[in-house]
Amino acid sequence: MDYACHxxxxxxxxxxxxxxxxxxxxxxxxxxxxxxxxxxxQGRADPAKSVILLxxxxxxxxxxxxxxxxxxxxxxxxxxxxxxxxxVQLAEGLEKTAxxxxxxxxxxxxxxxxxxxxxxxxxMKTGYRPNPSVVHPSMGAILCHQLTDSAVExxxxxxxxxxNRAGRGGALGTRYDAFRIGDPASRIPDVTPQVNxxxxxxxxxxxxxxxxxxxxxxxxxxxxxxxxxxxTIQRAIQMMHSDQLKxxxxxxxxxxxxxxxxxxxxxxxxxxxxxxxxxxxxxxEVTLGGFDTHVNNHxxxxxxxxxxxxxxxxxxxxxKARDILRSTxxxxxxxxxxxxxxxxxxxxDHWPHGFSVAxxxxxxVGGQVIGATDPEGVKKEPRDKxxxxxxxxxxxxxxxxxxxxxxMTSAGRPILxxxxxxxxxxMPI
Amino acid sequence: MATWYRNILFVAxxxxxxxxxxxxxxxxxxxxxxPPYLGKGVAEAVEKVDTAFAAYWARNQVEASARAPVxxxxxxxxxxxxGTIPSLEEIRALEAQTEEEAIDWWCSHLLADPRTSDxxxxxxxxxxxxxxxxxxxxxxxxRFVNWLSERLRANTxxxxxxxxxxxxxxxxxxxxxxxxxxxSIDQNAKTGPSESKLTGRxxxxxxxxxxDCVECHNDFLHDQWxxxxxxxxxxxxxxxxxxxxxxxxxxxxxxxxxxxxxxLEEIPAAVPFHxxxxxxxxxxxxxxxxxxxxxxxxxxARSAVNRIWALxxxxxxxxxxxxxxLEAPYPPGMEILADDFIxxxxxxHRLIRVIAATRAFQRDSIPGHGEGHVTPEQEQHxxxxxxxxxxxEQVAGSILQAASLETIDASAHIIRRxxxxxxxNDFIKRFGDMGEDEFHDQGGSIPxxxxxxxxxxxxxxxxxxxVMNAATRLAVLTKNNETAIESAYLTVLxxxxxxEESAYFTAKLKDTRDKERKNILQDLFWAxxxxxxxxxxx
Numbered sequence: 001m002d003y004a005c006h007x008x009x010x011x012x013x014x015x016x017x018x019x020x021x022x023x024x025x026x027x028x029x030x031x032x033x034x035x036x037x038x039x040x041x042q043g044r045a046d047p048a049k050s051v052i053l054l055x056x057x058x059x060x061x062x063x064x065x066x067x068x069x070x071x072x073x074x075x076x077x078x079x080x081x082x083x084x085x086x087x088v089q090l091a092e093g094l095e096k097t098a099x100x101x102x103x104x105x106x107x108x109x110x111x112x113x114x115x116x117x118x119x120x121x122x123x124m125k126t127g128y129r130p131n132p133s134v135v136h137p138s139m140g141a142i143l144c145h146q147l148t149d150s151a152v153e154x155x156x157x158x159x160x161x162x163x164n165r166a167g168r169g170g171a172l173g174t175r176y177d178a179f180r181i182g183d184p185a186s187r188i189p190d191v192t193p194q195v196n197x198x199x200x201x202x203x204x205x206x207x208x209x210x211x212x213x214x215x216x217x218x219x220x221x222x223x224x225x226x227x228x229x230x231x232t233i234q235r236a237i238q239m240m241h242s243d244q245l246k247x248x249x250x251x252x253x254x255x256x257x258x259x260x261x262x263x264x265x266x267x268x269x270x271x272x273x274x275x276x277x278x279x280x281x282x283x284x285e286v287t288l289g290g291f292d293t294h295v296n297n298h299x300x301x302x303x304x305x306x307x308x309x310x311x312x313x314x315x316x317x318x319x320k321a322r323d324i325l326r327s328t329x330x331x332x333x334x335x336x337x338x339x340x341x342x343x344x345x346x347x348x349d350h351w352p353h354g355f356s357v358a359x360x361x362x363x364x365v366g367g368q369v370i371g372a373t374d375p376e377g378v379k380k381e382p383r384d385k386x387x388x389x390x391x392x393x394x395x396x397x398x399x400x401x402x403x404x405x406x407x408m409t410s411a412g413r414p415i416l417x418x419x420x421x422x423x424x425x426x427m428p429i
Numbered sequence: 430m431a432t433w434y435r436n437i438l439f440v441a442x443x444x445x446x447x448x449x450x451x452x453x454x455x456x457x458x459x460x461x462x463x464p465p466y467l468g469k470g471v472a473e474a475v476e477k478v479d480t481a482f483a484a485y486w487a488r489n490q491v492e493a494s495a496r497a498p499v500x501x502x503x504x505x506x507x508x509x510x511x512g513t514i515p516s517l518e519e520i521r522a523l524e525a526q527t528e529e530e531a532i533d534w535w536c537s538h539l540l541a542d543p544r545t546s547d548x549x550x551x552x553x554x555x556x557x558x559x560x561x562x563x564x565x566x567x568x569x570x571x572r573f574v575n576w577l578s579e580r581l582r583a584n585t586x587x588x589x590x591x592x593x594x595x596x597x598x599x600x601x602x603x604x605x606x607x608x609x610x611x612x613s614i615d616q617n618a619k620t621g622p623s624e625s626k627l628t629g630r631x632x633x634x635x636x637x638x639x640x641d642c643v644e645c646h647n648d649f650l651h652d653q654w655x656x657x658x659x660x661x662x663x664x665x666x667x668x669x670x671x672x673x674x675x676x677x678x679x680x681x682x683x684x685x686x687x688x689x690x691x692x693l694e695e696i697p698a699a700v701p702f703h704x705x706x707x708x709x710x711x712x713x714x715x716x717x718x719x720x721x722x723x724x725x726x727x728x729x730a731r732s733a734v735n736r737i738w739a740l741x742x743x744x745x746x747x748x749x750x751x752x753x754x755l756e757a758p759y760p761p762g763m764e765i766l767a768d769d770f771i772x773x774x775x776x777x778h779r780l781i782r783v784i785a786a787t788r789a790f791q792r793d794s795i796p797g798h799g800e801g802h803v804t805p806e807q808e809q810h811x812x813x814x815x816x817x818x819x820x821x822e823q824v825a826g827s828i829l830q831a832a833s834l835e836t837i838d839a840s841a842h843i844i845r846r847x848x849x850x851x852x853x854n855d856f857i858k859r860f861g862d863m864g865e866d867e868f869h870d871q872g873g874s875i876p877x878x879x880x881x882x883x884x885x886x887x888x889x890x891x892x893x894x895x896v897m898n899a900a901t902r903l904a905v906l907t908k909n910n911e912t913a914i915e916s917a918y919l920t921v922l923x924x925x926x927x928x929e930e931s932a933y934f935t936a937k938l939k940d941t942r943d944k945e946r947k948n949i950l951q952d953l954f955w956a957x958x959x960x961x962x963x964x965x966x967x
Contacts, residue, residue: 115615115616116561116564116615116616118561132559132630132641133749133751155875173874174873174874175873175874176874177876179875180859180876189880189884189885190876190879190883190884191879191883192883193882194888195952199948199952203955203956204956206934206937206953206956207956207959207960209929209930209933209934209956210922210930210956210960210962211961211962213929213930214960214962217795217796217801218794218802218816219802219803219804219805219808222816226816227873227961227965229873229961229964232873232875232877232878233878233882233959235875235878236875236878240879240882240883411749
């Protein structure tokens with residue numbers, strides 16, 4: 001049976017279970033039996049295992065980040081800078097990232113049909129356009145659903161600083177929803193018991209009396225096949241007492257490390273992402289908002305790039321230094337790009353017809369540039385167009401998951417994990 | 430001398446207020462009598478539905494479970510119609526009714542309550558305009574929901590309401606119903622209201638037909654419909670446009686390229702079934718509204734019946750809620766309820782009363798008589814009330830209500846109402862909204878459970894707080910342990926404890942006092958709020 005975005009059988013020494021003996025909560029169904037899961041996904045030799053999504057909320061301007069066209073009618077004030085990869089330029093303000101361009105590839109021709117924030121964000125995070133009959137799972141949810149883990153006690157799908165668009169389990173189930181936290185410098189919500197262990201034990205005993213009464217006359221498989229109530233409580237307790245929670249606490253990290261990421265919530269989010277991935281978390285999404293620059297596009301982007309540049313580059317460096325960039329895919333982008341044409345308020349409006357996504361890690365080749373937008377902003381269609389779903393298919397494939405795997409919606413309709421095509425230019429030769 | 434007087438006066442005042450407070454909590458109180466219901470023939474309609482279900486159960490060889498306790502039926506109705514559980518105050522008032530009249534009285538009580546129209550409006554809005562914030566400036570969801578709530582509270586006939594939506598004109602602020610049209614605007618494309626989005630909504634929400642599956646191409650899975658059907662229906666929305674003066678009709682035909690890569694062609698307006706019901710006079714949208722709501726178009730009535738049923742049971746009579754076959758066989762009761770709905774002027778309040786009075790709705794979720802346990806077959810055939818997971822806003826609403834002994838509603842104290850709105854929103858945001866995908870049952874997630882076990886809302890609602898929290902108030906106001914336990918159960922689970930539960934908690938409370946006693950009662954509230962029974966409709 002498929003259960004939660006968690007480990008099935010690992011029990012920490014510090015769990016309440018041991019602390020209080022098995023007496024009080026022996027009514028809880030044995031975990032192993034509940035959570036037995038069979039197969040690791042069949043994949044190639046050593047596919048990547050996890051994903052970090054740096055979500056630039058609001059729709060960053062491709063012209064002011066990964067696809068500058070300086071000196072043209074559409075380029076605006078933004079200058080371009082050279083990078084470690086000859087011939088590839090980035091917008092000014094991304095100097096630290098530029099030094100790492102051997103490891104990072106750019107897709108400059110992403111297109112979609114969604115120009116509204118909510119719909120476009122859904123599209124980017126799930127690889128499907130919104131559809132009233134099904135909520136598609138986000139990439140992180142698919143990853144947790146497809147790949148099991150044996151030793152992770154914290155949620156495997158985490159969203160840091162998310163607004164209400166955090167990755168969702170959708171048709172795969174709410175148990176694959178991202179666990180949402182704010183600035184990692186502050187307390188993680190809901191994991192600290194409000195009472196001491198002894199009193200928590202009392203409360204669980206009280207609860208068992210009430211739940212036992214409720215189970216009378218009900219289906220014997222109620223817990224296993226419907227509510228998962230007791231198993232969920234047990235997992236929650238395990239998490240509350242897990243040493244792995246420390247991964248969230250970036251205050252633990254050496255000062256020099258923290259400094260590299262920048263003294264910002266997003267920077268701390270990226271550092272937490274690194275620590276969580278090391279712990280075995282499958283997908284971490286870190287949000288940097290404020291890219292919806294209908295007004296003062298240039299200034300706002302310069303501000304935002306300061307935050308992004310430090311955090312993004314420090315993350316790639318550290319992943320590489322710890323030898324986990326090979327097993328971690330990093331994506332950086334937002335729901336759409338911004339218009340080539342500047343509006344009267346010195347802003348740029350929504351533009352889903354050719355925008356950029358940066359991609360690094362896993363088995364992907366670094367330093368590549370896929371597609372190109374028209375420097376004059378005349379042609380709407382970019383060269384070598386990449387659709388949003390193609391990114392999904394490519395990433396899933398790199399994770400050893402066949403994008404054409406089907407799952408069933410509640411209405412019994414089969415849906416492919418992704419209906420995109422692989423992006424050849426990113427594949428190892 | 431003067432000091433003496435003041436002291437006596439103070440003690441007397443405190444004693445009196447405490448006594449009054451205690452009395453109000455523990456004795457049935459006069460509750461505003463709801464207006465009597467004047468509809469005729471409800472009993473006959475209920476009997477027909479019951480007969481249909483009796484035959485259905487016999488045919489499928491399932492035994493119906495016993496009638497659920499009155500409090501439990503009332504709880505189901507409160508959750509389905511107001512999104513929260515009955516208060517202790519309401520339960521006491523319900524207790525004063527006779528067994529036969531209790532549920533009817535409860536329906537009258539709820540249907541007169543603004544909580545009901547507010548909640549139903551929000552649930553309906555999900556099908557009508559979705560949950561997205563929608564286009565900037567030209568779409569005001571809050572206004573739309575408020576308008577809908579007013580209409581539902583006034584019990585506007587459903588066909589009238591739907592005609593208002595389809596033919597809406599004017600601005601999103603002065604004509605809130607126009608938001609039904611403006612929500613479909615794609616501001617990026619600058620093409621005005623989207624005919625295809627509107628057609629998708631219209632067919633799903635009002636006809637229980639998923640015509641949008643064939644929007645882009647003919648689909649071998651849905652060979653009943655052709656792509657042309659969809660676009661001919663969409664053509665009715667062709668003239669709808671949006672400008673500074675809001676939504677209005679303009680002389681513009683609907684165009685679409687039916688052939689892949691082909692040229693745009695003008696598509697004539699036509700309906701996919703029952704063409705004889707399409708009125709000849711009026712604007713395109715008026716004619717469409719007339720066709721949708723024609724008494725001969727039974728798909729319209731069925732879809733309303735199915736949706737109300739789903740709200741009350743947590744599961745649609747025909748699933749999914751927006752896909753009902755156009756031809757028999759239908760689930761038991763559906764045609765009878767649709768007939769009754771049409772014959773009585775599309776009266777939603779009546780429909781709710783009829784469903785609430787049926788045997789199917791009033792079945793227990795356990796066998797209820799003797800040994801054994803309920804079977805999946807019984808649940809599947811409505812012979813036992815099916816368990817379903819409560820929605821996030823129902824959980825939030827119930828936690829807040831359970832923390833209070835009085836009813837939290839529009840007449841409640843302003844501080845409570847503000848607190849409730851804020852806390853409820855925070856909770857739902859974190860607990861996760863299920864979006865439009867309604868009536869989809871899933872086990873809870875660990876983050877959700879963590880919120881229930883350690884979250885701020887639960888902590889705030891169970892900790893020591895004499896003003897805001899039921900646990901503290903019961904501890905202070907009820908000296909008798911059995912009464913305190915019973916009141917806690919009634920407040921959170923709408924039932925009394927069984928002897929075993931009562932004995933367990935009485936033993937815990939024995940000889941405790943002050944802080945220790947308070948803590949035990951707080952733990953009891955925590956456990957009740959974290960129980961399966963609290964999190965699931967049953």
